[in-house]
Amino acid sequence: MVEDASQVIGWQGISISVPADWSLTGFGGDARSGSMRLDSARADSKTVPIGLEVRWLQQKKTPNAQQIGQRLKELLAAVEKTAKREKTTAETWSGECVENVAQERPAQLAFRWKAGSAASGRIWYCATCGRVVIVQVYGRGGPRFLEHATQILDSIGCHGTEIGWRSWALYGLETSAPATYTLSGQQVMNIYLQLSFRQEKAEETLSIEQWSLANVQLKGQYLDEWFAVKAGSSLANVDYEKIEDEVAGHSALRMTGRRGGIIYWLSDGLRDLIRFRMPATYYDALLWECPESNKAYLVQTFSRSSQQALVRDIADRTRCHAG
Numbered sequence: 212m213v214e215d216a217s218q219v220i221g222w223q224g225i226s227i228s229v230p231a232d233w234s235l236t237g238f239g240g241d242a243r244s245g246s247m248r249l250d251s252a253r254a255d256s257k258t259v260p261i262g263l264e265v266r267w268l269q270q271k272k273t274p275n276a277q278q279i280g281q282r283l284k285e286l287l288a289a290v291e292k293t294a295k296r297e298k299t300t301a302e303t304w305s306g307e308c309v310e311n312v313a314q315e316r317p318a319q320l321a322f323r324w325k326a327g328s329a330a331s332g333r334i335w336y337c338a339t340c341g342r343v344v345i346v347q348v349y350g351r352g353g354p355r356f357l358e359h360a361t362q363i364l365d366s367i368g369c370h371g372t373e374i375g376w377r378s379w380a381l382y383g384l385e386t387s388a389p390a391t392y393t394l395s396g397q398q399v400m401n402i403y404l405q406l407s408f409r410q411e412k413a414e415e416t417l418s419i420e421q422w423s424l425a426n427v428q429l430k431g432q433y434l435d436e437w438f439a440v441k442a443g444s445s446l447a448n449v450d451y452e453k454i455e456d457e458v459a460g461h462s463a464l465r466m467t468g469r470r471g472g473i474i475y476w477l478s479d480g481l482r483d484l485i486r487f488r489m490p491a492t493y494y495d496a497l498l499w500e501c502p503e504s505n506k507a508y509l510v511q512t513f514s515r516s517s518q519q520a521l522v523r524d525i526a527d528r529t530r531c532h533a534g
């Protein structure tokens with residue numbers, strides 16, 4: 212457990228427990244190959260970690276311990292080269308890392324370096340998600356830094372606990388989406404968060420949204436009134452019904468319907484012909500407000516068949532309040 216950790220940050224299946232003042236400050240790539248950067252609001256601390264970077268890379272072939280070692284060697288050589296350019300020297304160290312090592316991480320190494328700044332990191336290959344993951348926690352070095360960095364490194368998971376699901380967590384949102392859906396867009400703000408996904412090679416889309424300060428957002432409106440305003444023109448051609456429902460013990464609104472359009476005007480024969488290219492016209496959604504966390508959540512899908520069960524599964528995996 213990380214000291215004064217009160218949040219988990221999760222991106223592309225990587226999840227990390229970090230102190231409350233840390234936030235996601237950068238990300239790139241996708242689930243196969245990408246990176247994320249987290250930074251502390253206390254970036255000038257000389258004793259504790261101030262940020263970290265994670266990189267991941269999908270492997271076609273399982274790398275052996277030697278190849279992992281080689282990759283680390285290159286990383287540390289680059290650190291030494293940079294230090295040299297800055298007319299200083301880098302101290303580097305690497306060794307075995309037994310923490311979290313199971314069959315899942317057949318090869319894992321720990322490393323540290325200290326030049327102008329310092330880092331404590333790990334590199335491993337995960338047999339479950341098939342990725343090589345490199346994590347570096349940054350700071351100024353010293354025993355307190357190392358102790359905290361180790362806690363952070365110990366907390367990192369590179370895939371969800373549920374097979375087929377990828378966890379996402381930031382700004383208080385903790386949710387999961389099926390691994391077959393890839394992130395296609397995002398709006399990352401403290402007050403409003405939207406993660407959009409698309410199923411590869413299909414038209415199916417999914418979005419998960421979180422509004423903070425729900426009481427301010429809703430201004431006393433009922434959920435359905437608020438939804439009508441929020442949805443606005445984006446659902447103008449969708450014919451849906453609203454049904455009272457429940458999520459995590461809160462009253463919720465379930466929407467189910469279809470997007471209108473040319474498909475309805477086609478003869479049966481023509482409809483069969485284009486069936487393979489059927490657009491995603493089925494709309495399903497769940498909207499709920501959590502007074503405990505003062506947040507509102509919306510999960511929506513457009514699919515080629517009704518996805519009520521999927522929307523429910525995601526809502527059930529979205530943690531709106533503790534307990």
Ligand SMILES: [Zn+2]
Pocket residue numbers: 337338339340341342368369370
């Ligand atoms: Zn993994």
Ligand SMILES: [Zn+2]
Pocket residue numbers: 459461500501502503504531532
């Ligand atoms: Zn709740």
